Each structure stands twice: as C-alpha cells, then as structure tokens.
Amino acid sequence: MENNKEDIIVVLAGYKDKMDAFYGFIPGMASRIGNHIEFPDYEDDELVEIGKVMCRELEYKLGPGAEPALKDYLSKRKRMPFFANARTVRNAIDLARMGSAIRVFEEKMSPSSNGMVSEDELMTIMPDDFPAPEDGLTGIES
Numbered sequence: 715m716e717n718n719k720e721d722i723i724v725v726l727a728g729y730k731d732k733m734d735a736f737y738g739f740i741p742g743m744a745s746r747i748g749n750h751i752e753f754p755d756y757e758d759d760e761l762v763e764i765g766k767v768m769c770r771e772l773e774y775k776l777g778p779g780a781e782p783a784l785k786d787y788l789s790k791r792k793r794m795p796f797f798a799n800a801r802t803v804r805n806a807i808d809l810a811r812m813g814s815a816i817r818v819f820e821e822k823m824s825p826s827s828n829g830m831v832s833e834d835e836l837m838t839i840m841p842d843d844f845p846a847p848e849d850g851l852t853g854i855e856s
Contacts, residue, residue: 726747758792765784765788765803772807774814777838778841779840780840783842784844787806787845787847788802806844806845809849811843813839813844813845814843817840817843818831
C-alpha cells in the first residue's frame, strides 16, 4: 500500500467513542489517519423530519399528536445508550407501526366494534403507538 498511497483512499466510519476505542487498540493509528471528521448528531426537529419521510415512504402518516410524541420519544432516547440518529428513528417508526397494528386489531376485536377496518386506520400512527423510550432499547442500534 505504501507504494500506491497516492491511489488509495481508506474510509473508517463510526461513532466517536467507538472509533476512539478502535484507535486505542493500535498504537499510533490515529496519527496515521490524515483527516478526522466528526459529524454532530441530528437535532430533534431534524430527526422528526427524517421520521416523517420514512413514514411517507412506507405509506403511513402521523395522526394528530403523533409528531410531538415522536419528538418526545427521540429527545428522551438521545440521552440513553445506543442512540444512533436515523437508525433510532427507523426503529421508532417500526415499533410504532407494530403498535398501530396491535391497537387497530384490539379496537376492531372489541365487542362494540363492527370489525371493519378502513385504509386510513391501517395507515395512521397515533401518539400512543410509540413505545416508552426504555422499551426502544433493543440492542439492535449498537
């Protein structure tokens, strides 16, 4: 590689704490990397916008009060272990979709329901469909 260093680009990517640990395993490794770029975490509003795009691409919509519920969930998750920016948003949307399906099923199975489900009901995520932030710690974000 030394003979072809003008023709080679190596990119190492990861969260700062994990990259610092990686560099610590090999003495002098950090000084051999020419550029270190640290990207800040997304702001809460940016994460919500990412979530809205994910919902739209999945043909879901956030119902009344769901956007502030998502923002609250993400704000709390940012202060917990294994926060992973857009990956955490994706996991939150996936958990909310499952919560939505369970909610609709339970509503339609109640004796007072006629059992009919509208397309809108199937495609709408409500505030209570989001899990408690500690329930979102699945380990898959690490």
